[in-house]
Amino acid sequence: MKLRSVLDSPCGLRWCIDELPLASSVTRRRLLDQALYTHSQAIRLAYQAVARYEQALQQAPKSWAERMHAKLCNLKDLSGSLERIAGGITLEDTELFEIKLLEILAREVQALLQETGLDFDLPCELEQVRKWLDPDDTGVATFYIYDSYSPVLTDMRKQLRAMPEGEERTELMGASLLEEARIRERLTRLLLPAVQPLRETVAMLADADLNLAKAWMMQQRNWVIPSFAEGNEAALEEFWHPQIAALLEEQGRTYQPVSLTYGDRPLLIIGSNMGGKTVVLKSLALCQYLFQAAIPLPVKQARMRVFESVYLCQGDGQDFVSGMSSFSAEMLRINEALLAVRRGEQALVLVDEPARSTNPVEGTALVEALLQVMGGLCPAMVLTTHYDLRSEAFRRMKVRGLADGKMNYALVEAPYDEVPHEALAVAAHLQLDSEWIATAQNRLKNNR
Amino acid sequence: MPFIQDILSCRSVSLVGMEKNTGKTECLNYILKRLPVDRKKICVTSIGVDGETTDRVTLTPKPQIVMPVGCYFSTAERYYRDRKLVAELVDLSRESTPLGPVVTARSLVAGEVMLSGPSSAQALSRWMKGLEHLGIDLTLIDGALSRVSSASPAVSEAMILSTGAAVSAHMPTLLMKTAFQVEMIRLPMTIVPENEGVQLSALGGGILAGESLEQILGDRPKVIRVVGALTDRFLKRVLDTSAETEVVVKDFSRLFLSPEVYRAFQKKGGRITVEQRSRLLAVCVNPTSPTGIRFDSDTLCGRLSEQIGLPVYDIVKNRYEA
Numbered sequence: 001m002k003l004r005s006v007l008d009s010p011c012g013l014r015w016c017i018d019e020l021p022l023a024s025s026v027t028r029r030r031l032l033d034q035a036l037y038t039h040s041q042a043i044r045l046a047y048q049a050v051a052r053y054e055q056a057l058q059q060a061p062k063s064w065a066e067r068m069h070a071k072l073c074n075l076k077d078l079s080g081s082l083e084r085i086a087g088g089i090t091l092e093d094t095e096l097f098e099i100k101l102l103e104i105l106a107r108e109v110q111a112l113l114q115e116t117g118l119d120f121d122l123p124c125e126l127e128q129v130r131k132w133l134d135p136d137d138t139g140v141a142t143f144y145i146y147d148s149y150s151p152v153l154t155d156m157r158k159q160l161r162a163m164p165e166g167e168e169r170t171e172l173m174g175a176s177l178l179e180e181a182r183i184r185e186r187l188t189r190l191l192l193p194a195v196q197p198l199r200e201t202v203a204m205l206a207d208a209d210l211n212l213a214k215a216w217m218m219q220q221r222n223w224v225i226p227s228f229a230e231g232n233e234a235a236l237e238e239f240w241h242p243q244i245a246a247l248l249e250e251q252g253r254t255y256q257p258v259s260l261t262y263g264d265r266p267l268l269i270i271g272s273n274m275g276g277k278t279v280v281l282k283s284l285a286l287c288q289y290l291f292q293a294a295i296p297l298p299v300k301q302a303r304m305r306v307f308e309s310v311y312l313c314q315g316d317g318q319d320f321v322s323g324m325s326s327f328s329a330e331m332l333r334i335n336e337a338l339l340a341v342r343r344g345e346q347a348l349v350l351v352d353e354p355a356r357s358t359n360p361v362e363g364t365a366l367v368e369a370l371l372q373v374m375g376g377l378c379p380a381m382v383l384t385t386h387y388d389l390r391s392e393a394f395r396r397m398k399v400r401g402l403a404d405g406k407m408n409y410a411l412v413e414a415p416y417d418e419v420p421h422e423a424l425a426v427a428a429h430l431q432l433d434s435e436w437i438a439t440a441q442n443r444l445k446n447n448r
Numbered sequence: 449m450p451f452i453q454d455i456l457s458c459r460s461v462s463l464v465g466m467e468k469n470t471g472k473t474e475c476l477n478y479i480l481k482r483l484p485v486d487r488k489k490i491c492v493t494s495i496g497v498d499g500e501t502t503d504r505v506t507l508t509p510k511p512q513i514v515m516p517v518g519c520y521f522s523t524a525e526r527y528y529r530d531r532k533l534v535a536e537l538v539d540l541s542r543e544s545t546p547l548g549p550v551v552t553a554r555s556l557v558a559g560e561v562m563l564s565g566p567s568s569a570q571a572l573s574r575w576m577k578g579l580e581h582l583g584i585d586l587t588l589i590d591g592a593l594s595r596v597s598s599a600s601p602a603v604s605e606a607m608i609l610s611t612g613a614a615v616s617a618h619m620p621t622l623l624m625k626t627a628f629q630v631e632m633i634r635l636p637m638t639i640v641p642e643n644e645g646v647q648l649s650a651l652g653g654g655i656l657a658g659e660s661l662e663q664i665l666g667d668r669p670k671v672i673r674v675v676g677a678l679t680d681r682f683l684k685r686v687l688d689t690s691a692e693t694e695v696v697v698k699d700f701s702r703l704f705l706s707p708e709v710y711r712a713f714q715k716k717g718g719r720i721t722v723e724q725r726s727r728l729l730a731v732c733v734n735p736t737s738p739t740g741i742r743f744d745s746d747t748l749c750g751r752l753s754e755q756i757g758l759p760v761y762d763i764v765k766n767r768y769e770a
Contacts, residue, residue, distance in 0.1 A: 094525050094551055097537045144536040144556065157534060160557045161517075173532055173559060 001309070003293050004032040010314055011285035015243040016295075019221075020213040023072035026202060027209040036292040040228055040306050046294030047225045049207070053215035056116035065212065068112050072209040074105055078202060082195050090185045097143035099191070099198065100133040104141055106201050109208060120204065123197035132190050145180040149187075153179045218296045226291060226302035232264040232379060238300035241283045245298075256409045260284075260397070262382050263305060263348070266375035269384045269411065271399025272422030276409040277384040278314065281350040284382060285312040288348055307348040307380065311337035314352040327357045334370065341378040349374065349381040356386070363387060390416050402429060450761055451608070451730040452482050455586070460576065461729065462589040462604040466629060469614040471734030471763060473511045476590055478763045479608075480516055489583055491520035491552065493565030494590035495572065495597075512560040520584060522552040522575065524564045533559025541578050543571050550575060552582070563590060569597035569701075576603075599633075599726060600701040606727035609633070611752075612734030613741040619748065626731070627755045628707045633728050638696045638721035645671030645696060662690060670694065677702050678720070680709040692717035699724045731760045 007014050022028050037043045057065055081095040091099075106122050107130075113120040134140075135148045147154040156176040163169040191198075217223045221242070229235070238257035245255035258280065269277050287297050291304045313333045337349045354370060355363035364387045374381055375394055398414035401407065401422050428437050455461050463479075465472035476492070483490050492515075515521055515533055522541070525548030534557035543550040543566045550565050566575045576587055591599055591607075599607040609629065616622040646664055665672075670693040672686065678697050683705060686693055695713075697703060699722050710720070733752065735743040745762040753760040 092525070092529055093537055094528065094540060094549075097540060101540075142536045142538045142554075144534065144553075157557055160534070170532075173557075176534070176557075177532070 024075035027206040053211040125197035223296035229305040234263040266394040275399030460604040462599040470612040485518035493522040494563035527562040601724040613737035
């Protein structure tokens with residue numbers, strides 16, 4: 001599954017990807033087209049590269065990162081020109097110039113990386129590319145069909161320079177342009193064996209850009225590289241949702257990081273409204289996607305495991321186009337996850353307040369059944385609810401909730417017989433109509 | 449060699465023609481031929497399309513742009529491909545045109561090339577900034593009155609105006625139109641402090657909806673700062689509702705006024721001023737038009753010069769060889 005296909009997941013992944021300070025659009029495209037890693041060894045290797053860049057950032061002067069970033073801003077997508085070479089179509093001067101600029105850029109980036117001890121082994125064919133496109137070995141970032149490509153051309157240009165305007169000069173100019181075209185054809189043929197090495201060079205430069213951006217997130221935003229879980233249990237210690245944290249910061253408020261272990265046993269999160277349960281699920285999905293793209297995580301520390309897929313069943317999925325109600329859309333989405341785990345897919349299933357839009361009697365039955373059926377197949381299931389579910393088949397945690405007029409978002413283990421009764425307290429905290437709240441309190445008292 | 453030294457004292461100069469076929473390309477070739485491209489890094493581009501062999505409207509032959517050795521030029525990739533000169537590519541910009549990205553090259557063997565560079569004032573400014581690494585001393589922008597934004601002082605420091613028989617077959621009309629354009633270019637700078645006056649958008653901010661200027665201004669001084677273009681419609685509303693008003697625009701490129709409305713506004717004691725003034729280096733004329741009109745060059749130059757108080761040049765006739 002490509003990162004692009006989950007970019008608009010409601011977990012806020014797009015926001016995080018947009019925050020990566022990538023220098024080139026080539027890098028962004030490469031990142032989004034990258035398949036999410038499903039093998040821990042691949043993630044480990046990718047994170048090791050990020051760690052090396054992070055170390056380089058720490059050791060190098062500040063200007064080093066700025067110079068790297070400025071250079072990598074010049075990385076362009078040459079796939080069209082490289083396709084044309086492979087297809088036997090003669091390149092224009094501008095395309096040959098682009099290839100020459102790529103070769104120069106690769107050497108400059110290599111030199112910068114070597115300053116910090118980072119390896120950057122360019123394909124050996126690049127040396128030959130340099131010789132073809134800089135025949136006079138000037139090292140200057142300009143290009144034209146050089147005189148030295150052909151003695152015939154040299155002679156023609158010599159005559160042109162001395163010749164006054166007129167028909168004869170026009171003819172000679174035409175002949176010289178034809179000779180240029182022949183040389184372009186020859187150069188394109190010469191470049192054919194270098195097509196793959198040039199593609200690799202673009203990819204290497206994009207990877208350097210990406211690793212630098214990931215390392216920057218570690219240094220500037222305190223994101224970290226997680227460790228790998230030994231068993232099925234994953235753990236996030238003091239994680240935060242970066243997009244929501246940034247919004248709160250804009251409002252002069254602070255985000256309260258929370259901690260959680262999950263993955264080895266179905267987990268039920270209960271707790272008051274506005275207690276951050278939805279944000280917890282969003283953060284879990286976000287961290288999982290970031291982990292499987294080998295991007296550092298917004299946590300103090302983490303122990304992660306690989307999943308084949310992530311299902312975040314959340315929000316109002318009412319679909320006006322297909323005429324589905326929010327209830328039907330939600331049920332179908334959860335069913336999709338259920339079918340996947342039935343097929344044996346190793347999935348992380350995150351379900352936010354399922355069946356909340358139907359009557360509580362049937363809703364409770366549906367959620368209990370879901371926990372029983374899906375929970376048996378998928379230990380990596382986290383579900384939030386307000387329903388009164390009391391089974392020992394799953395672990396229960398709750399949001400600590402309102403205390404002294406302030407919400408404490410910490411998650412703590414919840415006894416099996418505890419159902420949160422905080423809706424009225426939260427409503428009162430919101431300073432709603434007093435008669436409304438008082439009447440509700442009375443009704444509750446009478447019902448009891 | 450008139451006005452060449454003036455051009456060299458600037459960082460950027462725009463050439464603006466009042467109409468097609470007013471001799472702008474001849475003027476550009478004249479300038480290019482005389483600039484010391486061996487000593488100064490000079491780059492030329494066009495905000496439209498210049499250097500075609502035939503005028504697409506009148507189907508008459510047009511002069512081609514001849515790029516001397518050492519001169520830098522920026523054009524769309526497609527036109528670069530069709531060049532008839534030897535040139536070395538020095539920059540591939542991110543500015544794009546319908547004919548491909550804008551490329552910059554240095555002429556190695558003189559020849560002809562069609563120019564079509566960035567097509568808006570913002571794109572021109574970005575292009576000029578992008579060329580800073582080449583250490584260009586002077587940029588020449590071939591513009592058009594329909595895209596007068598290239599001559600805005602926000603883009604180029606100075607300008608050269610070309611006019612001629614193509615503007616009008618009637619010499620007094622040609623003189624009047626050109627003199628009015630020159631008057632607009634040379635409008636005085638405002639001396640009203642920046643924080644004074646009411647800021648109104650080109651859409652009128654109420655004034656076009658019938659609100660009187662008195663209502664809008666209240667007790668404040670009669671100064672209106674127009675954000676965007678100043679049109680006849682707007683100015684008519686001002687003169688209908690208030691006398692002796694100063695209307696401030698950013699620069700002359702924001703003016704879309706007819707002489708009649710402007711004169712009526714002046715008669716009621718109104719004045720238009722600018723925040724940034726353009727430096728008009730010269731006025732060039734082409735006394736002939738593709739439709740066969742031919743004015744006497746000396747008479748045209750003399751009468752126009754008298755009206756505008758500036759020297760006027762017929763580049764083709766007089767050549768002004770060094």
